[in-house]
Amino acid sequence: MLAVIRTGGQQYKVKEGDFVSVEKLPQNVGECVEISDVLMIENEGKIRIGSPIVAGALVKASVADQKRRKTVLIFKKRRRKNYRRKNGHRQPVTVLKIENISYGNQE
16 A cells, blocks of 8 residues: 655655655654645555545554754855855654555555
8 A cells, every 4th residue: 555645845655664754743752643644545556646635544653763864064155255154954854654554444
């Protein structure tokens, strides 16, 4: 079973057992997360597309880790003006393990 979910303003294609890094969520490691923003579900060749979400679809995931991505460097420079600024940014992310994808009464 495959699903396309929306969280943190981005869309992810997931299936059971996958690990996916999403925008930071307030849950702690080990807690369960239920994502009801399911945009599409594919099961045994049957595709259901929502408008915008599929009614009755639910993706259950557990929080595997809370971490930060690699550093993104920001470097500004004005030539011949002795102006240089170097800055870095690390975005916090939540790593989810997809446990279950369900639609209606199917498991």
